[in-house]
Amino acid sequence: MYISQIEIKNFRNFKECEIQFNEGVNVIIGHNNAGKTNLLKALSLIIDHKTSKRLETDDFNKLISIDDLKKAPPKISIAIKINKGPNVEPDDLVTIGNWLTKLDSSYEALLTYEFFLPEKEIPHYLSAINAITETDEIxxxxxxxxxxxxxxxxxxxxxxxGGEISNQAVADSDSLQKFDFQFLDAIRDVERDMLTGRNTLLRDVFDFFMDYEIKNEPEATKPKSAKIAEIKARKIDFSDKADELIEMLQKRMEQGKEQILSYANVTGASFNEAKPNFEGSISDVEMFSVLKLIVEYKSGIKIPATHNGLGYNNLIYMSLLLAKMQVNSNGSYMGSNAKVYATLAIEEPEAHLHPAMQYKFLKFLKQNRKERKVRQIFVTSHSTNITSAVSLDEIICLHSENGITSVGYPGKVFPDDKSKKYVQRFLDATKSDMLFAKNVILVEGLAEQLLMSVFAQYEKESLEDNHTVVINVGGRFFDHFLHLFDSTKPNTIHKKIACITDRDPESKIILNGKFKKCYPYEYNLDPSTYEYKFNSSALKYPAGTHPNISFFTQDETKGKTLEYDLLLTNPTSELLLTPSISNQDEILKLMQLYSEGKKPTDLLVALRSSTENDRIISSINIADTTTWDDDIKMRAIIASRYLNSVGKGENALELSYALLENLDLLGKPEYKNFIVPDYIKETIAWICQK
Structure with missing residues (x-):
């Protein structure tokens, strides 16, 4: 069996939310305050018998209107559904038998926690709340x-x-205690909890695993009675040897003891012919208190675990915790108190583990589940390393917007295996940022990825403050990723997604050849000879046509690529002439001629002879003068020459540095004016809109 679903109503950030769980590993992710910790708390209120069930006013979701509060007192409801699942143990059905809501072979059970005001108190409540006269809702x-x-x-x-809530049947405590819910929170002191045998966790583990080679021997080779007898003989042998030690200690203290106890006569503690003395024995279990956890290296050096880093000790502690869960579920050792369903919940394991250890830790958890030492695992995380190490099917994404929490299941959103496999391969440790951020900008290449944050600063916005991440998808592969975020479809992750794509006009000779890139002023220049097309993906979701996805691209007449538009918008900006740009002298000359108010012919004369420059000259000369006036022609000439001189990756990095350094000069005479291209402005304004 396994916990297949939780439904939460009016608890903390959950107004009303239903979350589906996997039978094995569940990695719960989301931005800060999305509700990851609250989800584990809600789960613990039902299946962790150690957790206090009493809640406070602040545990209620506050998105309740005054009208609703006047009608009835608020109530918190948390329900978990338990399904049979593929892995069944003998005691499963016995444990949940009284809570069944589905009685066929694929049984189903329901447990519901409620925190409510008793019926007899409701009239007093209604009287008090309805006496409120304020007209202001807040x-x-x-x-x-x-x-x-x-x-x-x-x-x-x-x-x-237990069972259908309409029956009002209280779940029996004995069955509830068959669940073993071990929770490791983000702020934990593992040294306090595990490092000496005085601690309950370590002592219980020691006691169970003592004489394990006998306990674990098959019944066929050694009957249970023979095992018990052998272990008992070992205990007696240990006790006899311990008595010898106690006797040796008593002899060493014989005279000293008389001196110590002499004070009893003086203080009057010895009266009525009674006097204090020292006596004792020690069992193997009591000897645990002298043991402490140490780490022994291959060199033979031994150090106490208190000298380890927090991350290393966290891993040791988790291994002990899993060992304890094995102890708890062992019927031979625990008898009728044995646990039936072991569940492990870990909050932010990355808090003390470096990336490589995070991956190893997750592998460790999966192996323990495979070996049935724990049956269901819940992990909350902000770590891209963890999300990149699990399958999309194991991820549950929480997203909170305007007080409403939504749930996405990345593994369930794809219409075909092709897109799912593509995204799974893509989500490495860097690119899985898109699952955590509040907003996402998807771009085609490295240049946009490096420059978007800088452009936002020029627009007096901050992508970082708006929890927006820029993801380079390496081409026009947006559709694969949009399956994750399309809020009009079920199981998706609801967040703002902006897609920036180049217009990329192209042409080819009709009935012959392949499409090749062309300049905007060449587009539709000779439709009788050439066939034309542009990147039509930008038309998929123009701004305002989809609830949470928008595409942005350059002007449909004058646009081409980011680099082209940068010069089209800033035709005299020397900031753009970074060290990696070739033909700098020629481009600088074109900029100067434009600044001096020259004509397009003056700029064309300044172009050195080359095949590409000859193409620019011939095309711009016959461009449609109704669309391409002298000013835009000159801008297009500079933009075309710049585009042919730029190496995208290196230039983008250099340009980001140059633009940031320029920002530091804002308000000073040395500051150089820079204008962000319109389509980038529109993207930033939309993604940062509250």
């Missing part, structure tokens, strides 16, 4: 919650119902 709600906190929260009670 003030009225604030006053209602103050009344609940001061006068009613102490009267709220909780129940865990």
């Amino acid at each position: 003030k009225a709600v604030e006053k209602a919650w103050k009344i609940i906190k001061h006068d009613f929260i102490r009267l709220f009670t909780h129940k865990i119902w």
Whole structure:
């Protein structure tokens, strides 16, 4: 069996939310305050018998209107569905038998935690809340919650119902305690919890695994009675040797003891012919208190575990925790107290583990589940290394927007295996950032990836403050990724997605040849000879046509690529002439001629002779003068020459440095004006819009 679903109502950031779980590993991700910790807390309220079931006013979701508060007291409801699943143990059905809601061979059970105001207190509550006279909604709600906190929260009670909630059957405590829910939170002190035998965790593990070679021997070769007898003989032998040690200690203390106890006579502690003395024995279990955890290196050096790093000790602690869960589920050792369902929940394992250890840790967890030492695992994480190490099917993504929490299942959104496999391969440690960010900008190449954050700063915005990440998809492969985020479809991750793509006009001779890149002023220049096309992916979701996805590209008449548009928008900006740009002198000359108010013919004369320059000259001369006036022609000449002189990756890095250094000069005479291309401005404005 396994926990297949949780439904949460009015608990913390969850107004009403249903979350599906996997039978094995569940990696729960999302931006800060998306509800990852609250989800584990909700789960623990039902299946962790050690957790306090009492809640406070602040545990309620506050998105309740004053009208609803006046109709009825708020109530928290958390329900988990338990399904049979592919892996069944003998005691599964016995444990959940009283909670079944589906009685066929693929059985299903339901447990529901409720925190509510008892029926008899409701009239008093309604009287108090309906006496609120404030007309302002916010003030009225604030006053209602103050009344609940001061006068009613102490009267709220909780129940865990088994089966259909309409039956109001309380889940029996004995069955609930068959669940072993071990929770390792993000702020933990593992040294306190594990490093000496005085600690319960280590002592219980020691006791179970002592004489393990006997306990683990098959019944066929050694009956249970023979095992018990052999272990008992070992205990007696140990006790006899321990008694010899105690006797040796007593002899060493014989005279000293008389001196110590002489003070009893003076203080009056010895009276009525009774006097204090020292006596004792020690068992093998009691000897655990002298043991401490150490780390022994291959060189033979031994150091106490207290000298280890936090990450290393966390791994040791988790291994002990899994060993403890094995102890808890062993029927021979625990008898009727043995656990049936072992669940491990770990919050932010990356807090103390470097990337390589995170990967090893996840592999370790999966192996333990495979060996049935733990049956279901829940991990919350902000780590791209962890998400890159698991399959899309194992990821659950929480997203919170305007107080509403939504859930995405990346493994369930793809219409075909091709896109799913493509995205799975793509989500390495860097690119899986898209799963964590609040907003995403998808771009075709490295230049846009390096420059988008800088462009935003020129627009007095911050992508980082808006929790926006820029992802380079390496071409026009947006569709594969949009399956993850299309909010009009089920199981997707709801966040803003901006796609920036180049217009890339192309032409070819009709009925002959292949499409080749052309300049914007060549587009539709000779439709009788040439066939034309452009990158039509930008037409998929123009801004405003989809709830959460928008495409942005250059002007349909004058646009081509990012580099081209940079010069088209900034035809005299020497900031763009970075060290890796070739033909700098020629481009600088074109800029100067433009600044001096020259004509297009003056710029064309300044072009050195080359095949590409000859093409620019011939095309610009016959460009449509109704669209291409002298000013835009000159800009296009400079942009074309710049585009042919740039190496994208290196130039983008140099340009980002140059633009950032220029920003530092803002307000000073040395500052150079720079204008962000319009389509980039539109992208930034849309993605940063609150």
